[in-house]
Amino acid sequence: MSVPPGAVDVASARPRVRPLRWVAGAVLLVLLAQFAWFLLTNPRFEWPVAGKYLFDPNILRGLGMSLLLTVIGMVLGSALGVLLAAGRLSGFAPMAWACGVYVAVFRGIPPLVQLIFWFNLGYLLPRISLGVPFGPTFVSWPTNSVISSLTAAIIGLTLHEAAYMAEIVRAGILAVDGGQRDAARAMGFTAGQSFVKVVLPQAMRVIVPPTGSQFISLLKGTSLVSVIAMADLLYSVQVIYNRTYEIVPLLIVACAWYLAVVTVLSLGQRRLERHFGKGQR
Amino acid sequence: MSDTPVLRVRGVRKRFGDHQALDGVDLDVHEGEVVTVIGPSGSGKSTLVRCVHQLESIDGGAMYLDGELLGYEMHRGHLRPLPDRRVAAQRGRMGMVFQQFNLFPHWSVLRNVVEAQVAVHRRRPGEAREEALRLLDRVGLAGKADAHPRTLSGGQQQRVAIARALATRPRIMLFDEPTSALDPELVDEVLSVVLDLARGGMTMIIVTHEMSFAREVADRCVFMEQGRVAEVGTPEEIFDNPASPRLRAFLSRFSGRAAQAADERMLEEETTS
Numbered sequence: 001m002s003v004p005p006g007a008v009d010v011a012s013a014r015p016r017v018r019p020l021r022w023v024a025g026a027v028l029l030v031l032l033a034q035f036a037w038f039l040l041t042n043p044r045f046e047w048p049v050a051g052k053y054l055f056d057p058n059i060l061r062g063l064g065m066s067l068l069l070t071v072i073g074m075v076l077g078s079a080l081g082v083l084l085a086a087g088r089l090s091g092f093a094p095m096a097w098a099c100g101v102y103v104a105v106f107r108g109i110p111p112l113v114q115l116i117f118w119f120n121l122g123y124l125l126p127r128i129s130l131g132v133p134f135g136p137t138f139v140s141w142p143t144n145s146v147i148s149s150l151t152a153a154i155i156g157l158t159l160h161e162a163a164y165m166a167e168i169v170r171a172g173i174l175a176v177d178g179g180q181r182d183a184a185r186a187m188g189f190t191a192g193q194s195f196v197k198v199v200l201p202q203a204m205r206v207i208v209p210p211t212g213s214q215f216i217s218l219l220k221g222t223s224l225v226s227v228i229a230m231a232d233l234l235y236s237v238q239v240i241y242n243r244t245y246e247i248v249p250l251l252i253v254a255c256a257w258y259l260a261v262v263t264v265l266s267l268g269q270r271r272l273e274r275h276f277g278k279g280q281r
Numbered sequence: 282m283s284d285t286p287v288l289r290v291r292g293v294r295k296r297f298g299d300h301q302a303l304d305g306v307d308l309d310v311h312e313g314e315v316v317t318v319i320g321p322s323g324s325g326k327s328t329l330v331r332c333v334h335q336l337e338s339i340d341g342g343a344m345y346l347d348g349e350l351l352g353y354e355m356h357r358g359h360l361r362p363l364p365d366r367r368v369a370a371q372r373g374r375m376g377m378v379f380q381q382f383n384l385f386p387h388w389s390v391l392r393n394v395v396e397a398q399v400a401v402h403r404r405r406p407g408e409a410r411e412e413a414l415r416l417l418d419r420v421g422l423a424g425k426a427d428a429h430p431r432t433l434s435g436g437q438q439q440r441v442a443i444a445r446a447l448a449t450r451p452r453i454m455l456f457d458e459p460t461s462a463l464d465p466e467l468v469d470e471v472l473s474v475v476l477d478l479a480r481g482g483m484t485m486i487i488v489t490h491e492m493s494f495a496r497e498v499a500d501r502c503v504f505m506e507q508g509r510v511a512e513v514g515t516p517e518e519i520f521d522n523p524a525s526p527r528l529r530a531f532l533s534r535f536s537g538r539a540a541q542a543a544d545e546r547m548l549e550e551e552t553t554s
Contacts, residue, residue, distance in 0.1 A: 197400065
């Protein structure tokens with residue numbers, strides 16, 4: 001079809017009709033309606049029960065414990081991760097090797113297995129002692145009095161998290177242009193000043209997005225500590241439904257809280273990314 | 282000129298794998314002297330200034346700044362490397378300007394110029410700020426103190442980099458092809474700043490591909506080839522009466538339009554390498 005030249009302005013064009021989009025839209029709508037119907041009409045969801053327990057003190061206490069474990073695991077794990085990354089990138093081969101082995105081991109064993117292992121440390125190592133290696137000991141405690149569910153959970157989550165953070169931090173450091181390190185050294189900065197002032201702030205742009213994901217996955221990972229009887233969110237829910245058999249509504253309570261916290265964390269992550277992205281565009 | 286050169290380079294050797302980048306380089310730079318270094322790609326010009334600034338370790342020879350051995354000390358009759366802190370302090374007495382500017386992109390222009398004064402040379406922040414503003418004014422960027430480096434043109438970034446290097450009041454300034462990464466129309470604004478420094482009596486080593494500039498600014502000119510200083514002389518000796526056929530061949534590539542293209546190709550190779 002030909003159009004007269006000169007009389008055309010594409011600003012007046014109308015969108016094309018796309019029939020497949022109409023079909024896809026209709027399918028989505030039907031699926032959504034069906035799911036909503038399922039949620040609302042299936043009595044076994046017991047929505048009023050879920051509503052009753054949503055702000056139950058025991059559950060809020062469990063949520064608090066989950067958040068506490070997440071924050072502790074993330075802070076200690078990140079600190080250890082930065083040290084491990086620095087060790088792997090150091091020019092001292094034995095240190096680089098040792099840090100590499102750490103990452104391989106603690107990233108390779110499922111966190112659930114690690115948690116159970118730390119919880120049962122007392123079997124392998126009946127007493128924990130401070131002293132000269134292969135020499136006299138100064139103090140010593142029975143392991144089972146030191147390793148409670150809480151310490152086992154913190155140790156397990158931290159060591160596992162540190163392995164992941166080490167890789168994230170290392171990738172961030174490697175992503176900083178070598179010219180920046182040259183320039184920092186050329187200014188007369190020591191290795192430490194150059195790392196803290198120049199390399200790390202620029203590495204943050206690469207480190208922050210995956211760290212946000214780690215934070216979220218660690219929060220979800222804290223649900224594993226329920227197996228060592230740690231009173232986290234999932235465990236608190238389990239304690240109640242083992243008594244009342246209201247399994248589904250209580251699991252919905254747990255889901256709601258996990259989703260709520262993850263949503264807040266995602267928003268925070270986006271703000272952080274914007275902060276550390278400055279100077280790059 | 283005083284008796285002790287500001288910088289003394291003696292028989293310096295540096296190897297990268299199979300490639301002998303520096304093969305016994307000797308060079309003295311005296312107070313207030315401007316030395317330009319020319320030569321083909323891979324002749325070791327950049328390696329030389331990077332070694333002087335101790336960004337690269339050297340395999341042999343020795344370098345002295347104001348008579349002080351760079352990077353090493355005598356200990357019970359043996360030489361041993363200096364600790365990191367003392368090497369950093371030695372670097373702080375030299376200023377370096379890179380081909381790729383290497384401004385710190387997460388800091389404002391002002392902080393780029395202030396930071397080393399405070400963190401390395403322990404000046405008071407107020408004093409450092411005043412010095413930084415004075416230097417930015419000197420390189421013609423007084424109005425850009427609060428700008429972020431990414432918002433500046435290449436020529437402006439390089440002038441900030443020069444101000445940053447000057448801020449520590451270096452004994453000697455080292456320029457590693459300061460205009461090679463610039464668009465052609467931005468080259469002159471940087472060269473005029475360097476020329477201004479030369480007139481102000483700053484001691485400098487300038488590695489450059491800008492032949493007319495290398496001639497104009499230099500007290501002495503060095504032609505490097507295959508990791509050696511092949512020829513040294515006044516600009517007139519080097520550019521008007523080149524002794525070796527190789528220097529003649531190198532210079533002839535820089536005259537005429539065909540040579541221009543060859544030059545640009547060479548710059549590209551160096552940038553990508």
